[in-house]
Amino acid sequence: MLLRHTTKEVKVREGLTINPAKTCQPVGALYAALGIHGCLPHSHGSQGCCAYHRSMLTRHYKEPVMAATSSFTEGASVFGGQANLLASIDTIFSVYDPDIIAVHSTCLSETIGDDLQQITKKAADDGKIPEGKHVIYASTPSFVGSHVTGYANMVVGMAEQFAESTGEKKEQVNLIAGWMEPSDMREIKKLSKELGAKIVLFPDTSDVLDAPQTGKHEFYPKGGVTIPELKSTGDSLSSIALGCISAEPAAVALDKKCGVPFETVDMPIGISATDRFIMALSKAASVSVPDEITSERGRLLDAMTDMDQYFYGKKVALFGDPDQVIPLTEFLLDLGMLPLHIVSGTPGKRFEKRMAEILERSPGANFKNGLGADTFLLHQWMKNEPVDLLIGNSYGKYIARDENIPFIRFGFPIVDRIGHSYFPSVGYSGGLRLVEKILGVFMDRQDREAPEEKFELVM
Amino acid sequence: MYMESKTQFPDPSQVREELIEKYPAKVAKKRNKSIIINDPETVPEVQANVRTVPGIITQRGCxxxxxxxxxxxxxxxxxxxxxxxxxxxxxxxxxxxxxxxxxxxxxxxxxxxxxxxxxxxxxxxxxxxxxxxxxxxxxxxxxxxxxxxxxxxxxxxxxxxxxxxxxxxxxxxxxxxxxxxxxxxxxxxxxxxxxxxxxxxxxxxxMVGRNNEIKEGKFKLNLLGEYNIGGDAFEIERIFDKCGITINSSFSGNSTVSQLENAHMADLNAIMCHRSINYMGDMLETKYGIPWMKINFIGAESSAKSLRKIAEYFGDAELKARVEEVIKEEMPKVKEVIDEILPRTSGKTAMLFVGGSRAHHYQDLFSELGMTTVAAGYEFAHRDDYEGREVLPNIKVDADSKNIEELKIVADPELYKPRKTEAELEELKAKGLEINTYEGMMKQMMKKSLVVDDISHYESEKLIEIYKPDIFCAGVKEKYVVQKMGVPLKQLHSYDYGGPYTGFEGAVNFYRDIDRMVNNPVWKLIKAPWQKTADSEKESLSASYVTQ
Missing domain, CATH: 3.40.50.1980 (Nitrogenase molybdenum iron protein domain)
Known part of the structure; x- marks a missing residue:
């Protein structure tokens, strides 16, 4: 057994987290910043943070993940990191010539109290930011929230530091992407186009973290939301935040700064959440839903009804990030499955409330988020009440192997399979992909384990 | 003996100029001292183990x-x-x-x-x-x-x-x-x-010294600086088992607490990764009288050489004979593969920018493949890893190093027992054994090859543009950047989830992986057929405009 020390008996832990279902803020900020065109993310802290974040994102995407670091030493930790950040800005603009540097803090720079706003202002005053270039920042202390919080904070930074209101409204809707894959962002844009809605999606990592092999490394790939687009978000008719934890804070910031009204919907994973997204966008952009989208929905529903016997009543354990876990749990319920054990390391009252609402349909389900909600606990729950399927990031494979249950990779990080950056999980086609994946693992297991006389050709 | 190559390479001093010309003046001045044109005979000084320039995009961690x-x-x-x-x-x-x-x-x-x-x-x-x-x-x-x-x-x-x-x-x-x-x-x-x-x-x-158990085995050594990535230590253990050599403690691949606590009971410390564990070698020497020796099990020839060195150290005729037998048993399988692969890899070039020892060790494997290392450097090594430990007395201790504690170690009044007398050690050294020392990377690299410490992303891209190497070795952060440039990258931290690469079986694994990478037809598919046509048509179109 790989996780041979995981006991069935659950004991309350107050100090020790074991096998976390979250990581720290800066990696989320780094990921979000890659969704701006021409942006070099910058980690203001020790070198290790940046190395770890780049490595994890690289393993997840199998793509270049460029970012710089302030390379703190003991001296900087004692005297403050201002000199390191100013030197970084100078070096980065000279050598890598980005349009924007997006600085995020770390637990180190937060603990010593470095003020990113003040330092970036000093950089501007000292003439270290070339004409037409930008430095934005987000405070992302690792000891608050999770990687999802860091993502949200950097997206807030984009809205607060770029959005402008000219007084003239633009016929466009802001779509604020929660933490989703480049493939998902591409799908959101595709759906919006089909709807005929004019949108600005931010951040947008499609064509950044799914860049083609051309034999030439584009340091700044063609994707990403542009600065003029970000500026224009202040003039948009309204915003739709795709996710109450990772996207809504930026919508709130835009409303505060430029008076852009917003609506928050769940990330469109599964049929019901996608329905709500389509309804919200068609209303916001004053467009009607074309037959094409209705057909797409119908195809997903068709697969769900055709294959319902394989889903109905199956118990599922799942771990991940709030904006995915909320609609995914709902989708599992729509499929007739029983989400039984759910953890997420990300804290938040909104999250708890939404899950409580959704899980009314799954009596007896265990749910925990925030401190102490780790996959050690999830695994213990599974030992007490076994499930038919586990869904989570790559770390789940250790549990799935030990418990001999089917496993679907979903969330961040996925470091042992590809696909998540190419094929979406959002929208109706994303739903269809999830349906196919779940069926695939169930049926492969049945084919592998059925006695010879019960081996079925047609399923 | 250092490697030589007949291939013509760009003028290294011009390359260095190109690498630093875009940097702000202060940065250029600093980086200039870490970009060195190698001379294996005189071994120039490399600036290493100094602060990274903030913002430069480094490979380093913490x-x-x-x-x-x-x-x-x-x-x-x-x-x-x-x-x-x-x-x-x-x-x-x-x-x-x-x-x-x-x-x-x-x-x-x-x-x-x-x-x-x-x-x-x-x-x-x-x-x-x-x-x-x-x-x-x-x-x-x-x-x-x-x-x-x-x-x-x-x-x-x-x-x-x-x-x-x-x-x-x-x-x-x-x-x-x-x-x-x-x-x-x-x-x-x-x-x-x-x-x-x-x-x-x-x-x-x-930990060390808490377990005085005397393990069975006639030839007991500690394997230092071998972390069993991809099963490297398992292959070394397999070979040692065949030879009758016992791993007393492993630092720290596949190790246990009781092993580490028992390290003082071995008779030799065999060091793989000098950078990460040399302190342990020195401290075990001083306190318990166990000498250390640099070995390298990366590469079949290097493995054979290391086995012979270990046998020579123990000085036992039976062990020496057994080691020769094992080498004789293992080598034919290796030779069969290298004979097949060598014609396809020979003459190709490699660059290695990784680790604190790997950029040195893996040059042996490339050399076995007939490939030339045109540039190499470490991510976090010190001058002694480049130039050899003889420079240790001349290394200036700066503020950053001063903050790291140096333990004051003295001989243990009870347990200090020199495994070899001074005279025996001198005799071994005379036979060419590196006892309590390491000669570093540069003496093995060819003249005018480039040595770059703590290479930046910018410098890596430039070097690839200039030299167009057949393979680049680094870590996961660099992997897909370099491959987007159409050059295969071999990860030498994680081995691209392959390995082991140590010993004889590891050498065969590495030969096959490199053969696949430098000869993979997939790299020839980068241009779509219409792109090729479009380019040639564009040329012919512009030509026809001229004639009109």
Whole structure:
């Protein structure tokens, strides 16, 4: 057994987290910043943070993940990191010539109290930011929230530091992407186009973290939301935040700064959440839903009804990030499955409330988020009440192997399979992909384990 | 003997100019000292183990990564608790491929686990020691491990949590569990290297010498600086078993607490990764009288050479004969593969920018493949890894290095027992054995090859543009950047999830992997057929405009 020390008996832990279902803020900020065109993310802290974040994102995407670091030493930790950040800005603009540097803090720079706003202002005053270039920042202390919080904070930074209101409204809707894959962002844009809605999606990592092999490394790939687009978000008719934890804070910031009204919907994973997204966008952009989208929905529903016997009543354990876990749990319920054990390391009252609402349909389900909600606990729950399927990031494979249950990779990080950056999980086609994946693992297991006389050709 | 090549390469001094011309003046001046044109005979000085230029995009990580991730991570029965916010523990969870093989299903193995105190804002403001002690107690109650190690992340040192006092207190309280801490905050030193040193000190202080068991075996050595990535240590163990050589303790691939505690009972320290573990070699020498010897099991010829060196050290005729037999048994399989592959790899070029020893070791494998290393450098090494340990007295200790504790070690009044007399050591040295020393990388590299320490992303891209190497070796952060340029990248930290690469079987694995990478037809598909046509049509179109 790989996780041979995981006991069935659950004991309350107050100090020790074991096998976390979250990581720290800066990696989320780094990921979000890659969704701006021409942006070099910058980690203001020790070198290790940046190395770890780049490595994890690289393993997840199998793509270049460029970012710089302030390379703190003991001296900087004692005297403050201002000199390191100013030197970084100078070096980065000279050598890598980005349009924007997006600085995020770390637990180190937060603990010593470095003020990113003040330092970036000093950089501007000292003439270290070339004409037409930008430095934005987000405070992302690792000891608050999770990687999802860091993502949200950097997206807030984009809205607060770029959005402008000219007084003239633009016929466009802001779509604020929660933490989703480049493939998902591409799908959101595709759906919006089909709807005929004019949108600005931010951040947008499609064509950044799914860049083609051309034999030439584009340091700044063609994707990403542009600065003029970000500026224009202040003039948009309204915003739709795709996710109450990772996207809504930026919508709130835009409303505060430029008076852009917003609506928050769940990330469109599964049929019901996608329905709500389509309804919200068609209303916001004053467009009607074309037959094409209705057909797409119908195809997903068709697969769900055709294959319902394989889903109905199956118990599922799942771990991940709030904006995915909320609609995914709902989708599992729509499929007739029983989400039984759910953890997420990300804290938040909104999250708890939404899950409580959704899980009314799954009596007896265990749910925990925030401190102490780790996959050690999830695994213990599974030992007490076994499930038919586990869904989570790559770390789940250790549990799935030990418990001999089917496993679907979903969330961040996925470091042992590809696909998540190419094929979406959002929208109706994303739903269809999830349906196919779940069926695939169930049926492969049945084919592998059925006695010879019960081996079925047609399923 | 250094490598030679008949291929014509660009003028290295011009290359160096190109690498630094875009930098701000101060940065250019600094980087110039870390970009060196090699001369294996005179061995010029390389600036190494100095601060990275902020913002330059470095490969380097931090002290915590070197301490917890590299040195302590591979020992399976220690509960390693990261004291800090969640990230550091999360990123160092299972990502280094340290294979381990517990002897029974009941044996402890915590490698698939991540333990963290998951510090929250209130712990930063009011201190985290209390939470740390609760976490240690919970780990003890849940698992009853032999040892619990605490690793400090950046905020811990800044807020003044005393992980050592907390560890001592809990150790005394438990009585049957060794608890010790490491002040390996990420900002210490200038790279992972500081963390290696801190880890060496901690293991030496808190573990070595606690287990006086005398293990069976006539020729007992400690394998130092071999972390069993991709099963490297397993292959070395297989070969040692055949030869009748016993691994007393492994630092730290596939190791256990009791092994590390027993290290003082071996008769030789065989060092693979000089950078990460040389401190341990020196300390075991001084305190217990066990000499250390640099060995290299990367490459079939190097493995054979290392085996002969070990046999020569023990000076036993039977062992020497057995080693020759094993080499004779193993080599034909290797030769069969290299004979097939060599015509396809010969004459190709490689660049290696990785680690603190790997950029040296792997040059042997490329040389066996008939490939030339045109440029190489380390991520976190010191001058002695480049130029050889004879430069140690001349290395200036700067402020960053001063912060890393140097343990004052003296001979143990009871356990110090020189394994070899001075005269025996001199005799071994005369036979060409590197005892308690290491000659470094540069003496093996060809004249006018480039040596670049702590290479930046910008410099890597430039070097690839200029030299167009057939393969580039580095880590995961560099992997897909370089491959987007159409050049295959071999990861030498994770081996691209392959390996082992040590010993004879490892050499064969490496030959096959490199053959696949430098000859893979997929690289020829980069241009779509219409792109090729479009380019040629464009040319013919513009030509026709001229004629009109």
């Amino acid at each position: 002290s915590y990564a070197g301490c917890k991730g590299v040195v302590l991570g591979p020992t399976r029965d220690v509960v390693n608790i990261t004291h800090g916010p969640i990230g550091c523990g999360f990123y160092s969870w299972l990502t280094r491929r340290n294979q381990t093989r517990p002897e029974t299903d009941a044996d402890a193995n915590f490698i698939p686990y991540c333990f963290s105190t998951d510090m929250q804002e209130e712990n930063i403001v009011f201190g985290g020691e209390k939470k740390l002690k609760v976490a240690i107690q919970e780990a003890y109650d849940l698992f009853h491990p032999k040892a619990i190690a605490i690793f400090s992340t950046c905020p811990v040192g800044l807020i003044g949590d005393d992980v050592h006092a907390a560890s001592r207190e809990m150790k005394e309280k438990f009585g049957d569990c060794n608890v010790f801490g490491f002040s390996c905050e990420g900002y210490r030193g200038v790279s992972q290297s500081a963390g290696h040193h801190i880890a060496n000190n901690g293991i030496f202080k808190h």
